[in-house]
Amino acid sequence: MQEVKGKTYSGGLTLLMTMLVLILSVVTFIVGVNMEFAVLVILGLVLFTGFIFIIPGFFTIQPNQAMVLVLFGKYVGTVKNEGWHWANPFYSKKKISLRSRNINGDKIKVNDEMGNPIEIAAVIVWRVENTAEAIFDVDNYVDYVNVQSESALRHLAGMYPYDNTEDTHTISLRGSTDEVAEALKNELQQRLGKAGVIVEEARLSHLAYAPEIAAAMLQRQQAAAIIAARQKIVEGAVGMVQMALTKLSENEIVELDEERKAAMVSNLLVVLCGEKNTQPVINTGTLHN
Incomplete structure (x- = not known):
C-alpha cells in the first residue's frame, strides 16, 4: 500500500x-x-x-x-x-500515532553460534512511517513489531558467539556491541519495513550465560585471564633478564660463562615470575662455591 x-x-x-x-x-x-x-x-x-x-x-x-x-x-x-x-x-x-516508541524486551534464552545457552534482551526504538502499510498490510502492527523483534533477536544471537575464545578479531555479542547493535537494527528494518515501520535504534539491554553454565564459563574466563596475565609476566621477566645480562656484559662488571648465565637466568626468572616472595641467599664464596 x-x-x-x-x-x-x-x-x-x-x-x-x-x-x-x-x-x-x-x-x-x-x-x-x-x-x-x-x-x-x-x-x-x-x-x-x-x-x-x-x-x-x-x-x-x-x-x-x-x-x-x-x-x-x-x-x-x-x-x-x-x-x-x-x-x-x-x-x-x-x-x-507517529511518535517514537520503545520496546524493552523480556529476557529470552537462546543458543549462540557455538551452541552455548545464553540469556539476551534488547531495547528497540521504532515509529510508524507509512500509515497505509501499518494499517492495511498487517493485521495489528504493534503485535507484528513485538513478535518480529523477538524473532530477529533470536536469529541474531545464533549468528555470533557470546565471546571470543581465542585472541581473534571476530565479532562477538559481548565484545562488539556497536557492530551487533547495527546488525540487529538492519535485521529489524528488513522484517518491519513491510509494516511501514522505521527502526531508529536497537541495542542489547541484557546479555549473560544461562544459569546452568554460568559457573563453568566464569571459571573458563578466569583461566583465560590467568594465562594472559602469566604470558605478560613471562614476557616482562625475559626482557628484564636480557637487559640485566646485557648491562653486566657492557659495563664489564663480571664475566659469566654459559653455565653461570643459565643459573642466573633461572634464579631471575624464579624471582620475577614467582607468585610468592623469594628468600635471598647470600653467597659468601666465589662464583664456583
Whole structure:
C-alpha cells in the first residue's frame, strides 16, 4: 500500500458554514410554521438534517499523529497536518500515532553460534512511517513489531558467539556491541519495513550465560585471564633478564660463562615470575662455591 495524502477542509471555516446552515434551518422552519407554508417547513427540516450530517465530519489531529481515511472499505488518504479538520462524514477514521516508541524486551534464552545457552534482551526504538502499510498490510502492527523483534533477536544471537575464545578479531555479542547493535537494527528494518515501520535504534539491554553454565564459563574466563596475565609476566621477566645480562656484559662488571648465565637466568626468572616472595641467599664464596 502506498500512502496518499488525504484531502480535508479547515474545521473552523466549516464550523462557521455549519452554524449558518443551522440558523437558516431554524429560521426557515419557524417562518414556514407561522405562515403555514409546507415548503418552508420541509426546507427547514432538510437544512437541519444537513447540519446533523455535517457534524460527524469534524476531527482533530495532535502533533505526530495521523488520521487514516477509509470510504466504504476503500483507502482514501492519510492526514498528518495537526489541527482541526473536516472531511466527508462517510469516511471512517482510524487514528495512528507517529511518535517514537520503545520496546524493552523480556529476557529470552537462546543458543549462540557455538551452541552455548545464553540469556539476551534488547531495547528497540521504532515509529510508524507509512500509515497505509501499518494499517492495511498487517493485521495489528504493534503485535507484528513485538513478535518480529523477538524473532530477529533470536536469529541474531545464533549468528555470533557470546565471546571470543581465542585472541581473534571476530565479532562477538559481548565484545562488539556497536557492530551487533547495527546488525540487529538492519535485521529489524528488513522484517518491519513491510509494516511501514522505521527502526531508529536497537541495542542489547541484557546479555549473560544461562544459569546452568554460568559457573563453568566464569571459571573458563578466569583461566583465560590467568594465562594472559602469566604470558605478560613471562614476557616482562625475559626482557628484564636480557637487559640485566646485557648491562653486566657492557659495563664489564663480571664475566659469566654459559653455565653461570643459565643459573642466573633461572634464579631471575624464579624471582620475577614467582607468585610468592623469594628468600635471598647470600653467597659468601666465589662464583664456583
